[in-house]
Amino acid sequence: MAQTLVAPPAVTVTRLAGNIGAEIGGVDTSGPLSDDAVAAVRAALLAHKVVFLRDQKLDYDTQRAFAERLGELTLSHPIYAAPERRPALREMDSAHGTKANHWHTDLTFIERPPAFCLLHAKIIPPVGGDTMWANCVNAYQSLPEPLRVLADQLRVVHSNDSDFTDDTVDHRDDYVATPYVAEHPAVRVHPETGERALLLGGFARSVVGMAPAAGRDLIRVLQEYVTRPEQTVRWQWRVGDLVIWDNQATMHYAIYDYGRERRRGERLTTIGRTPVGVDGRPSVTLAGDTSAYSAGLR
Numbered sequence: 001m002a003q004t005l006v007a008p009p010a011v012t013v014t015r016l017a018g019n020i021g022a023e024i025g026g027v028d029t030s031g032p033l034s035d036d037a038v039a040a041v042r043a044a045l046l047a048h049k050v051v052f053l054r055d056q057k058l059d060y061d062t063q064r065a066f067a068e069r070l071g072e073l074t075l076s077h078p079i080y081a082a083p084e085r086r087p088a089l090r091e092m093d094s095a096h097g098t099k100a101n102h103w104h105t106d107l108t109f110i111e112r113p114p115a116f117c118l119l120h121a122k123i124i125p126p127v128g129g130d131t132m133w134a135n136c137v138n139a140y141q142s143l144p145e146p147l148r149v150l151a152d153q154l155r156v157v158h159s160n161d162s163d164f165t166d167d168t169v170d171h172r173d174d175y176v177a178t179p180y181v182a183e184h185p186a187v188r189v190h191p192e193t194g195e196r197a198l199l200l201g202g203f204a205r206s207v208v209g210m211a212p213a214a215g216r217d218l219i220r221v222l223q224e225y226v227t228r229p230e231q232t233v234r235w236q237w238r239v240g241d242l243v244i245w246d247n248q249a250t251m252h253y254a255i256y257d258y259g260r261e262r263r264r265g266e267r268l269t270t271i272g273r274t275p276v277g278v279d280g281r282p283s284v285t286l287a288g289d290t291s292a293y294s295a296g297l298r
Contacts, residue, residue, distance in 0.1 A: 021233030071270030114269035125261035180288035185277025
């Protein structure tokens with residue numbers, strides 16, 4: 001259940017669905033913001049998992065300045081190169097083949113997936129191109145007790161060479177040329193809220209200690225609790241929208257229903273902590289060096 005928030009008078013927080021999502025008003029992320037306003041945005045983000053701000057006039061510098069109020073920034077991406085002179089920017093552009101129409105948590109194939117993600121809409125199709133987010137905390141809480149106890153004990157291997165990358169990324173051969181593999185707890189403890197959240201999604205490939213088929217089946221069963229409609233919110237984009245999600249507590253799916261129309265956004269991400277399971281065991285890298293990505297803009 002969403003928390004009751006106390007925001008500065010100019011900031012409004014309006015819930016959009018029963019279990020996830022809120023629209024924030026009264027905040028111009030392109031200009032100076034008080035510490036209280038930034039704190040209100042952060043509190044809404046942690047409570048509602050994803051927040052939506054309309055009509056934000058941002059370029060790279062202003063988006064970066066605001067994002068850095070929420071945390072240190074990662075580099076653009078562990079695999080893709082950043083645009084020139086914009087080292088933190090990942091361009092999400094359908095013209096380059098990027099669709100992301102698969103349920104996923106961003107970059108779980110690395111040991112330290114990003115904490116918060118900020119996506120600013122630049123080009124939106126006239127029809128279609130919505131994005132859905134799901135609440136991985138509520139999904140965990142909805143598990144039957146025997147399944148919840150089992151999930152607390154599981155470790156899951158995530159890879160950039162996975163079902164997610166079959167037809168949702170551009171230049172797949174390049175994307176998987178260097179293997180990136182991480183082992184995560186199936187249930188992570190959120191570093192700020194202490195909530196337990198399922199850590200799965202399209203990059204999840206196998207369960208440690210289980211035969212491949214059995215592991216895939218178990219991942220599928222757990223995943224279905226995340227993507228039930230009751231756990232989701234759907235956003236109809238407009239140019240200028242800024243969406244911020246807690247990558248430590250959500251999954252998302254970019255709906256590919258816009259054919260040859262173009263869809264483009266610019267994403268920044270803040271550095272995440274290594275996930276820790278219920279038993280206190282942290283995630284570990286199994287293949288690939290992403291230390292430069294996680295070190296950020298130093």
